[in-house]
Amino acid sequence: MNRYAVRRVSARIGVYVAAIVAALLCAGPFLWSLVTAFKQNRDLYDPTNNPFVFNRPATPDHVTYLFTDTAFLTFTWNTLWVGVLVVLITLVLALPAAYALARLDRPWSGPLAVAIFLVYLVPPSLLFLSLSRVVVAIGLQDSTWSLVLVYPTITIPVSVWLLMGFLKGIPRDIEEQAMVDGYSRLGAFVRAVIPLVFPGIVAVVVFAFTLTASEFIYALAFVAPTEEMPVSTGVPTQLVRGDVFFWQSLQAATVAVAVPIAFVFNLFLDRFVAGFTMGSVKG
C-alpha cells in the first residue's frame, strides 16, 4: 500500500515537473522579452550584465516610445480590421460550403471536400509572385485592402474543413424535425443548425484570426508603406532604422501582441481540439 502511495506521489511530481519545464521552454523567450522591454540602454547594452534581471532600475521609456512615437498602434489597428473583415468573409463563404459538403449529400461532395482541403497545400510562397501582379492589376498595391482580398484564400479551406467536423457532430434529426415543423431546408439550416454549430463558429473565428495575424509573406510582398502595414511586417521592418534596432520597444511589441492572442486562443482550445477530432477522425 505504501509503495503505491509513493509511486502515485512521484508520478504527480513528474507531471508537475514536466508541465513546468514545457511552459518555461515555450514561454521563456516571452518572459525574458517582458523584462528586457523595461530595461535601460546602459543595462541592456552591457554583455556582462545578467540578461534575466534588472541590473539598473527599470524604465517605462521604451514602452511609452512604442505606443507614442512609432506606428505600432497603426499596425495593430490594421491587423485588427483586416482580421475582422477576413473572418467575416471566411464565415459567409465557408459556413454554407461546409454545410453543403457535410449534409446535402451530392455525389461530388466527397471529391470536392478533398479538393478544398488540397488548396491548403498551395502555399503563399508559391503564389505570392503572381498574386502580387494580380494585386497590381486590380490597383490594390501598397494597400491593406490587398490583404483583405487575399487572406480568405488561406482561411477558407481550413475553416470549411473544421466546420464540416462540427456540422457532422450535429444529429440529422434536428434538421428533419425543423423541416417537419414547416421550415424549408434553408430555414432549417439558418434557424436550427447555425445556433447549434455556434461553438464551432467561435473556434473557427479564433483560428482564422490567428492565421491572418501571423501571415508574413503576402504582407511583405504586397504592402510597402508604413501606415498600411499590419503588425506582422510593420514591427520587424519599421522599428529598425538602418542597423539600429529599437530592442526594448521591439520586445514590448512582441509581448503586447502575443499575450492577447494566446489568451483568447486558450479560451477556445478545447472546442478547437474537438473540431479537429470530429472533422478528421470520424470523417
Place this chain on the structure above:
Amino acid sequence: MATRLADRAGLLAWLFLLPSVLYIVALVAVPFALAIAFALSDVSAGDPSYDYVGGRNFERVFDDPVFWRSLGNTFVFTGISMVLIVVLGKVLANILVADFRGKWLVRFLVLLPWTTPVALSSISWLWLLDSIYSPIDWVLRFFGFLGPGENLYWLGQPGLAMTSVIAVHVWRLTPLAAVIMMAGLVAIPRDIEEQAMVDGAGYWRRMFEIKIPLVLPVAAVAALFGAVFTFTDMAVVRVLTRGGPNDATQVLASWAFYRGIEGGDVGQGAAIALFLFPLLLAAAIAILRVVRRIEVW
C-alpha cells in the same frame, strides 16, 4: 410546395458552394496558372510586358549554385524540423491532456509560440541569438562553457545558423502539433484502454499496442501538415538570417522571394517557387492516403 427553391437540396448545394469555389479558383487556381506562365517568361519589375522565353529561366536557375544550395537546405530544414516537431509535439500533447492544477496557465504559456505572429517572435530570437549580447552566451559564460568575452556567433556561422533557424522553427510549430495530437489522444475511445487494463495489459504494452497505433494516423496528418508548413516557410529564415551567412540558411521560399520581389526578376522567382510544387504534390498524395485509412477506421 416540395419544390420551393429553398427546399431543393441539389440547387442549394450549388448555391452554397459556388462562392467559395469561385473565390478559390480566382485567387488560387488562376495565380497558380499565372505562376507557371511567369516561369516561362521574361517578366520583371522593370519590364512587365510578357514575352515567352521557354525554359530559359529554368536553365538560369539550374546554373546558379545558390539554387542547389537552397534546395538542399530546404530538405535539411524540413527533415530535421519534422522529426523534432512530431516527437516533441507528442510529448507536449501528453503533458497537456494530463490532469494537474494550474493547467490553464500552462496551456496559455505553451500556446504562446504558435499564436504569436512568427515575425514578431523571430525578432525576439534575433536578440536572444545576438553576436555580442546573446543571453544564451551569457548563460554559457556563467557556467564556464565559454571564456569571458567569448561568443558563439549563433547566426554568423553556417552550422550554428542552420541549428538556430531549425530550433526557432521547431519551438514555434511544436504547440500546433501538440494541439493536433491532443485531438488524436482525446479521440481514443476510453473503453478500449479500460478493456485492455482489465485484460491485464501493462503501461508499455498499452502504449505500444493501443495508443501509438491509434494515434499514428493523426500524428501522420500532423507531420505532413507540418512538413508542408516548414517546406514553404521563409519567415524565420527571413527575419533571423536573410538566408546568410553566405546562403547557408537560404531555402527555396526565401530564395524565390529574394529573386522575384527584391531582385525584381519575376520569371526566375516563379521558376524557383514552382520547384516547391512536385514535392507538395507528393505530400498531398501521402496525406490523402492517411486520411482514407482513418475514414475506414
